[in-house]
Amino acid sequence: MTSAADLTDPAALQAAFRVQGYVAGDALATALRLVPALQKPLLLEGPAGVGKTEAAKTLALALGTRLIRLQCYEGLDAQAALYEWNYARQLLYLRSAEISGGRVDDDELYGERFLMARPLLQAIQQDVAPVLLIDEIDRADDAFEAFLLELLAEWQITVPELGTITARTRPHTILTSNRSRELSDALRRRCLYHWVEYPTARQELEIVQARLPGIDAALARQVTDAVHALRALPLGKPPGVAETLDWAAALLALHRDHLDAASIEATLGAVLKLREDQVLAAPTLRGVAGRAEAG
Amino acid sequence: MTPHPPETLLPAELSAKITAFVIRLRVRHGFLVGPGEAGDALRAAGVVDVLSKRQLRDALRAVLIACPEQARIFDHEFNTFFRAEGSPAPPELPPLLPETEAPGAEQDTETTPKKQQEGEGQAPAPAAPQPGEQPELTPVQAQPQSESKDDPDDSGGDVQTIQTRLSPNAGAGGEVRAEEGELRELLRAATALIRAVELGRSRRLRPLVRGPKLDARRTLRAAARTAGDPALLRWLGRQRRSPRFLLVLDGSRSMGRDAALLLRFAQALSLRTRRVEVYAFSTGLRRLTPYLRQALPGQALTLPDLGEAWGGGTRIGENLLHLTRHERERVNRDTLVLILSDGLDTGEPEVLERALRDLKARAGRVVWLSPLAALPGYQPVQRAIRAALPHIDALLPAGDIDDLHRLGRRIGQRN
Numbered sequence: 001m002t003s004a005a006d007l008t009d010p011a012a013l014q015a016a017f018r019v020q021g022y023v024a025g026d027a028l029a030t031a032l033r034l035v036p037a038l039q040k041p042l043l044l045e046g047p048a049g050v051g052k053t054e055a056a057k058t059l060a061l062a063l064g065t066r067l068i069r070l071q072c073y074e075g076l077d078a079q080a081a082l083y084e085w086n087y088a089r090q091l092l093y094l095r096s097a098e099i100s101g102g103r104v105d106d107d108e109l110y111g112e113r114f115l116m117a118r119p120l121l122q123a124i125q126q127d128v129a130p131v132l133l134i135d136e137i138d139r140a141d142d143a144f145e146a147f148l149l150e151l152l153a154e155w156q157i158t159v160p161e162l163g164t165i166t167a168r169t170r171p172h173t174i175l176t177s178n179r180s181r182e183l184s185d186a187l188r189r190r191c192l193y194h195w196v197e198y199p200t201a202r203q204e205l206e207i208v209q210a211r212l213p214g215i216d217a218a219l220a221r222q223v224t225d226a227v228h229a230l231r232a233l234p235l236g237k238p239p240g241v242a243e244t245l246d247w248a249a250a251l252l253a254l255h256r257d258h259l260d261a262a263s264i265e266a267t268l269g270a271v272l273k274l275r276e277d278q279v280l281a282a283p284t285l286r287g288v289a290g291r292a293e294a295g
Numbered sequence: 296m297t298p299h300p301p302e303t304l305l306p307a308e309l310s311a312k313i314t315a316f317v318i319r320l321r322v323r324h325g326f327l328v329g330p331g332e333a334g335d336a337l338r339a340a341g342v343v344d345v346l347s348k349r350q351l352r353d354a355l356r357a358v359l360i361a362c363p364e365q366a367r368i369f370d371h372e373f374n375t376f377f378r379a380e381g382s383p384a385p386p387e388l389p390p391l392l393p394e395t396e397a398p399g400a401e402q403d404t405e406t407t408p409k410k411q412q413e414g415e416g417q418a419p420a421p422a423a424p425q426p427g428e429q430p431e432l433t434p435v436q437a438q439p440q441s442e443s444k445d446d447p448d449d450s451g452g453d454v455q456t457i458q459t460r461l462s463p464n465a466g467a468g469g470e471v472r473a474e475e476g477e478l479r480e481l482l483r484a485a486t487a488l489i490r491a492v493e494l495g496r497s498r499r500l501r502p503l504v505r506g507p508k509l510d511a512r513r514t515l516r517a518a519a520r521t522a523g524d525p526a527l528l529r530w531l532g533r534q535r536r537s538p539r540f541l542l543v544l545d546g547s548r549s550m551g552r553d554a555a556l557l558l559r560f561a562q563a564l565s566l567r568t569r570r571v572e573v574y575a576f577s578t579g580l581r582r583l584t585p586y587l588r589q590a591l592p593g594q595a596l597t598l599p600d601l602g603e604a605w606g607g608g609t610r611i612g613e614n615l616l617h618l619t620r621h622e623r624e625r626v627n628r629d630t631l632v633l634i635l636s637d638g639l640d641t642g643e644p645e646v647l648e649r650a651l652r653d654l655k656a657r658a659g660r661v662v663w664l665s666p667l668a669a670l671p672g673y674q675p676v677q678r679a680i681r682a683a684l685p686h687i688d689a690l691l692p693a694g695d696i697d698d699l700h701r702l703g704r705r706i707g708q709r710n
Contacts, residue, residue: 010343010350030343030353037342038335038358045363048624075498079512087511094523109519138624141499142569180624181539182572182584185327188361195363234620236653 008033016062021210022054023203031194032059036129041152041173043137043188046196048178049240053135055196056174060131068126068171069133070119072140078147083159084116110161120151124167132171138181145187152190199241201228207241208248215248222259223248226288227271233284235277247271261289309345310337313355316376320359324368325589328359348377364582478592480696481563487703489538489568492631492660496533506532538659539570539629543618544583545636546575546605553666553694557635560699562587562596572625576614579603611640611679612647619653626657631706634663634683635693638675644682651686661687662706669694 010029017024024032032055035042044052060067070081090109097104117125123132137145151157155167175191177183199207204224208215227244239247250267251259264285272278305313317333320326335358343350352373360369502510513529521527542561546554561573565587573583581604590596598605615634619626626632632654640647655661663683667673669692675684684690691705692698 026349027353027356030350031357034339034342034354034357038338040335042357073498075500077499085512085515087515090515091518091523091525094518098523104519104523106519141497143499178624179622180627182569184569185361189327189332192357193360193362194357195366234616236620 013062017058018210020058020061021207022051022058023199023206023210024055024058025199025203028055028194028196031192034192035172035174038192039170041134041175041191043175043177043183043191043193044196045177045179045193047198047238047240049242050196050198051241052176052196053133056131056133056135056176059172059174063131063172065128065172066126066130067133068119068123068130069135072134072136072138072144074139074141076140076144078144080118081120081144081147082118082157083121084118085110085161086114086116090114106161115159115162121157121165123171123173124151124155124157124165126171127168129169130171132173134173134175136178137175137187138177138179138183142184145184149186149190152187198231201225204228204241204244208244211245212248212252215252216257219251219257219259220248222288222292223251226259226285229284229288230271230281233277233281235272235280236274237272237277239271243271243273259288259292261286261293264289305337305340305345309340312376313337313340316355316372317359319376320369320372324365324372326359326365327361332359351377364585477696478559478563481560481699482567484560484696484699484702485563485567487700488564488706489703491703491707492538493535493707495536497536498533500531501534503530503532506530508532536629537568537570538631539625539627540564540568540572541626541630541632541658542571542573543615543632543634543636544573544575545577545609545611545634546601547577547609547639548606549609549637549639550666553637554635556695556699557664557666557693558583559596561635562590562592566592572622574614574618574622575601575604576610577601577604577607578610580614580617581605609636609640610642611636611638612642612644612650615650615654616646619650619657626654628657628659630658630660632658632661634661634687636663636679637665637667638663638677638680638683640677640679642679644678647679648682648686651683655686660706663687663690664693664702665690666692666694668692669698 010026010033013033014024014026014029017029031042034040044055046052056069057067093109093114094104119132123130134148137148140148152173155170156164158164198204201224204227205220208220208224209217212220223244227239227247231238247267247270250270251263254263254266256263256267268278268285272281313336314333317328317336321328336355339354339358340351343354345351352370355373356366356369360366500506500508500510502513508531510529510531514525514527517527517529518525542564544554544557544561546558550557558575561571561583565571565573565584571584571587573587575581575583579602581601583598583601586598587596611634651661663680665680667677668675668690673692675681675690680690689706691702693702
């Protein structure tokens with residue numbers, strides 16, 4: 001496990017990521033180094049399955065700190081992201097106080113014991129800076145994005161019943177987006193930015209070998225070459241790195257050592273998830289199988 | 296607080312150069328970077344090894360760009376600005392807002408079907424630029440920065456030389472002017488359209504006087520004032536979902552003045568809601584959303600050179616397919632897709648069918664607006680329209696502002 005101080009050294013950061021099975025390019029490593037240096041969040045955008053979320057998880061592992069994740073969805077509001085009062089316990093407390101003839105004041109009713117901290121509040125209450133992952137921010141709506149601006153700018157949260165809570169340490173914040181919605185300029189300006197592209201064939205081969213150490217080198221190369229051939233097609237759902245790893249793992253599980261036609265047929269569902277894509281890719285995959293059997 | 300990398304004090308000359316670079320990105324290319332970003336850029340440069348050109352570029356890029364479309368411009372400008380002494384400058388990128396004229400603004404409107412299926416859009420051979428003439432940029436897809444380039448730091452940079460050529464399909468240059476009075480009418484039409492689209496209720500719960508769900512927080516607040524007895528109930532409910540709009544505008548020559556009108560309608564819609572994405576296509580495709588957002592209401596609408604996305608031939612199917620493949624995340628069940636085209640296509644109908652099938656599967660509704668459909672006695676006989684009809688929810692006329700006014704009502708009737 002490494003320490004946060006390793007962020008000063010790009011090679012050490014990349015090595016720490018590699019230990020966790022994540023091959024980070026130079027530009028991503030530089031962007032990650034700037035997160036604590038500039039005390040700014042990093043917005044990672046890119047196609048699905050290229051490793052945006054995984055980058056945040058790996059950063060937490062590499063720094064030896066806690067990962068706090070907020071998964072965004074349509075309808076997410078401040079209560080679900082920030083804090084919630086335990087209403088059932090509060091009502092029971094009120095009723096029991098009424099029965100016993102006691103008085104209840106606001107400070108008691110809205111005290112820490114009835115407060116349920118959600119990810120954002122948890123993130124600013126840590127003594128050691130955690131990695132805060134705000135995943136798929138584009139799925140949340142404009143109202144939540146506006147609410148988030150205050151947090152990202154001031155790192156403090158106002159709970160009406162408790163007052164203002166200021167962050168003990170600033171979390172290393174990573175936001176991810178698949179661009180299903182255009183994020184506001186205000187949010188973008190508060191963040192560093194990095195576009196995560198599909199890896200090159202060489203990088204993807206490294207990723208497969210890092211994640212699946214037992215895989216045969218020739219099979220790993222065939223899988224990555226095949227995935228790159230598939231991405232060149234106009235597919236409805238191009239395979240991401242996650243699909244590459246799933247496909248390689250499926251072949252390993254079936255004890256296959258090369259990509260022949262039978263292996264492809266048996267494992268195609270791991271890499272192409274739409275029926276029409278499987279039909280469209282059939283000629284390409286026949287070529288892949290032919291080359292693998294010839295080689 | 297986690298220790299972070301110590302910042303190196305930058306040489307004054309480099310600090311000045313980075314600051315000038317930030318100003319250039321803002322002034323020439325419209326990047327939203329001000330003194331705050333300039334300060335961040337200097338701090339970022341202090342964190343990395345400034346003798347490594349690649350590290351400096353990666354650090355400044357992370358600070359100064361905000362979307363992948365800006366990455367190509369950034370890389371080009373960086374390589375120009377920080378090139379080695381004596382090395383030749385790469386070709387200049389055009390500034391953000393030169394002017395492109397709507398097709399037909401200076402030419403006769405072509406509303407009669409031209410050579411309907413063959414020959415239209417065949418680009419003439421590219422003419423060589425005249426001496427001293429600024430060549431036009433070929434439109435390219437946004438190329439986000441790649442980490443795969445093995446560019447040695449001192450090689451003078453991985454200069455991404457911009458391919459230049461004279462586009463055979465580009466507009467004639469000039470201005471699209473939106474009269475203020477006309478804009479008011481278009482804004483009214485846009486408002487009517489937004490109100491007419493019924494998509495059901497959102498998932499976000501909001502306080503309502505009467506609703507299906509008890510608001511425990513506010514009820515408890517009220518109960519505290521009645522000795523813990525929840526006598527005053529508070530309610531939550533779901534509001535109407537706001538639609539998203541995806542406008543795909545045919546900017547080919549055959550659209551003539553209709554393209555200018557529909558472009559201004561797209562601008563009006565962008566002024567009424569942020570949930571709008573606008574693309575233009577001719578033989579190529581280009582995203583217009585940022586330009587329409589920057590345009591000031593009541594002033595002339597100016598666009599950069601859209602190259603193959605404006606004023607040339609028509610490739611509806613290929614461009615829609617590209618859109619569904621590369622921007623599929625922008626289309627969901629809240630999206631109303633408006634295809635604004637006369638349907639005079641030179642591409643293969645099968646490609647168009649596949650693209651529309653994809654769009655229909657993902658979008659809330661797909662509506663085709665055709666200026667030709669406003670003509671008396673119009674029959675949908677064009678190959679593209681015939682191929683599209685099974686996969687769209689409606690084919691509606693869009694010949695003038697009155698048609699656009701009625702658009703909301705017509706779509707509302709199909710809810």
